Structures are given as structure tokens and as C-alpha cells.
Amino acid sequence: MLPNIGDYLVTDMFNEFVLIVRGQDGVIRAFSNFCRHRGSSLLTGRGNISMIRCPVHSWCYSLDGKLTRVPRPEGICHFDFDQYGLKPVRIERWDGLAQDTGTHAPSLFRLLRALQTTELIAQQDDGRFVPGHLNANSRDAARAGVESYRAWVDLLYTLRTGKSAFERIYGKRFYEYIQEDTARIERWDQAMAAVARDWIPAVLEVYDFTHHRVVADIGGGQGLFLAELLKLYPTMHGILFDQPHVIKGVRAKFQQAGLANRCIVVGGSFFDRVPTGADIYMICNTLADWNDRLGLDLLKACRRSIEADGTLLVVDRLLPPDDHPEYAELTFFDLFFLVLEEGRIRTQDEYAQLFKRAQFRLSRVLSTSSQFTVIQGEPI
Ligand SMILES: C[S@@+](CC[C@H](N)C(=O)[O-])C[C@H]1O[C@@H](n2cnc3c(N)ncnc32)[C@H](O)[C@@H]1O
Numbered sequence: 001m002l003p004n005i006g007d008y009l010v011t012d013m014f015n016e017f018v019l020i021v022r023g024q025d026g027v028i029r030a031f032s033n034f035c036r037h038r039g040s041s042l043l044t045g046r047g048n049i050s051m052i053r054c055p056v057h058s059w060c061y062s063l064d065g066k067l068t069r070v071p072r073p074e075g076i077c078h079f080d081f082d083q084y085g086l087k088p089v090r091i092e093r094w095d096g097l098a099q100d101t102g103t104h105a106p107s108l109f110r111l112l113r114a115l116q117t118t119e120l121i122a123q124q125d126d127g128r129f130v131p132g133h134l135n136a137n138s139r140d141a142a143r144a145g146v147e148s149y150r151a152w153v154d155l156l157y158t159l160r161t162g163k164s165a166f167e168r169i170y171g172k173r174f175y176e177y178i179q180e181d182t183a184r185i186e187r188w189d190q191a192m193a194a195v196a197r198d199w200i201p202a203v204l205e206v207y208d209f210t211h212h213r214v215v216a217d218i219g220g221g222q223g224l225f226l227a228e229l230l231k232l233y234p235t236m237h238g239i240l241f242d243q244p245h246v247i248k249g250v251r252a253k254f255q256q257a258g259l260a261n262r263c264i265v266v267g268g269s270f271f272d273r274v275p276t277g278a279d280i281y282m283i284c285n286t287l288a289d290w291n292d293r294l295g296l297d298l299l300k301a302c303r304r305s306i307e308a309d310g311t312l313l314v315v316d317r318l319l320p321p322d323d324h325p326e327y328a329e330l331t332f333f334d335l336f337f338l339v340l341e342e343g344r345i346r347t348q349d350e351y352a353q354l355f356k357r358a359q360f361r362l363s364r365v366l367s368t369s370s371q372f373t374v375i376q377g378e379p380i
């Protein structure tokens, strides 16, 4: 919306006519659509202008709302132009979001305003909408790029079909889309690293790895967890498994950290086969990405490779009972997984069911100080 300098739109917002215009500097601003002389309406509809001229007595304003010309001001003593600029309306930030998501800005504003009442988002004094206290997860999602938000636009498609809105919009699965472009990969890695900074210390705090020899991190991304683990347990070895394009730079990182002799890096798809030789298999911040069919494929691949006395640790968000303080936030984040990849945030019972179908028994659940839970399974 308003792609060019001078493009404007007049819209009725909260019973007030608001003029939204893109200025010479490319910034979109909003003003009350009334002249500061005698309050006449300035513009109607939409179009393109180089300045704003009041049709009644020709007071003129620049596109950033400053009063620039008053016919015959010499009759007025000490006329202060600065005092008579158009009255600004705070919209810049949600307008940017509207552009990013391809939505109608004034309507998006009304949605955001309504969502504010759920505490999902909050509006700051400067007019910016930011994730509310119920929505720490969305900050992480936002770091992954605006594409992940755009999937919400086709929520209705997901509701009708149960399928990924992201795939319908972009014509490919989320991870396929990411891997096409190095900037996307980097942004995604950074987003995952930001989330991992939260859960890694929390998991290391509650789970004692002393009795394990070799840890396989399946879908281990950039190896952040393994690096921390191997530093903490100096005799332990690790296997990092992820998609071939993801692991490219990881070997060098382990080398730099002096861990290369204790860690091997393997590429492949975890839906087909994962490496053998570990006595504990970890799936961290990954299972919720997938629907039950693919989640089951992933667990079954682990089951085929794990030793009979091996351990499975899923580290992920777990949907708590509905009286839990984080329930509301997680139910919304669950929808985010749904529109993105048909994934889901599972309850403990749902994990137990899925484990069972992959021939694991859910043996232990450990809460952590982060939003992630450790869900332990044993082969049956
Ligand atoms: C949400 S990220 C989590 C990464 C890491 N475990 C962490 O917590 O930082 C999910 C990971 O699964 C990997 N992944 C997705 N599809 C995969 C596949 N078919 N085979 C192997 N890894 C895959 C992605 O490349 C990504 O690194």
C-alpha cells in the first residue's frame, strides 16, 4: 500500500478521518485530515500529491505535515508556521507491518488494537505495537523473518484443510524455502540461537548426562547444544545430525572450539535415517515443527538406530494444563506451528501416544526454568 512518494489515502478510523501519506523521505505518516485554519477536510479517497493544499483558503502543507504556505500571512503578526502543522496520528509502525504482511493497514490496526485486549500484543507510548507479555515466543518467531508471519494471512485455508498456509502462499515447505537463500539461512540460525540461549542452560541444569557416552543431537542445527554439553562433560562424544546445507559450516565451528576430535557431523534427513552409535538421542526444539505423521517418521528413525538400553530426550514446548500461567501463550504459539508447517505443541498425553506409536515409552518429564520441557523416552 502507498508504494510511491506522495501516495495518500484518507480513511475513517475511530470516527476520525485520517490522512495517510508517504513523504518525500519515503516515510509513511498519518495526520488528522483537517486543515489547521478552520478545520476543513483536506483530501478525500486516495491518489498522489506533491503537497497538501486546503481547498478552502489554500493553506499548504508539505507531505510531512508542516505548514509551508499561508496566503497573505503579512496581515498576521508573528505568525508561527511551526505551531500549525497537521496533527499527527501515530501509525507508522503498524503500517510497516501491513506492508510486510500484505494487509490493509487501517483494518490491521483494528485487529492489533483488539488483540491488545488479549495481552498478546501491547502498544507502546510511541504507538508501536510490540509482543505483549503473553507473547515472548512471537519475538523468536519474528526473528525468523516476516515470512513466518505472513502464513497467518491464510489461516482460513489452514482451518479448512489442516494444511500449511505457508506452503500454500510460498509454494514450498518452510524449510525448503529457507534453504534457498543464504540470508534466510543465516537469519533462521540466529533466531534458533536466540531461543537456544534460553533452553540450553535450563536443560543442562535439570538433566544429568554423566552416565552417557555418546550423544546424538538430531536436527541439532549449528551445534550450539552439543558444544555446551561437550564443554561441560569432557569425556563425552557427540554426533551432530542435520540437513546437509545446514551442517556445512558446523565442523569448522567445532574445530575452533577445540571439540572436533570429540564430535562428528553428519548430514541427511531425519525422516529417513539417523546415525547409529549413540546411547542418547536428543531432539531439541524440533519435534513441534511437525505434524504427527512426520513426527512419527522422525521418532521411528531414531528408534531404528537407538540401542535397546538407549535414551531418547525430546526437548520441546509442552502444552500445560489450562490453569497454567503459560497456557494462553502456548495455545497461540501452537497455532503458529500449525499455519507454518502443520506442526503442533503437544500435551504430555499426546507425547506419550506418539512415543508409543514409535515404540518408545515415555518415562519421565522434567520441567526447566525455560519454556522448554525435557520429555524422556525408553525403547520398548
Ligand atoms: C527449529 S530448528 C532447531 C535446531 C536446534 N535443535 C536448536 O534447537 O537450535 C529445527 C532443525 O531441524 C532441522 N531439520 C529440518 N528438517 C530436517 C530433516 N528432514 N532432516 C534433518 N534435519 C532437519 C533444521 O535444519 C533445523 O536445524
Ligand code: FES
Residues within 6 Å of the ligand: 035, 036, 037, 038, 039, 040, 054, 055, 056, 057, 058, 059
Ligand atoms: S480552512 Fe483550510 S485554509 Fe482555511
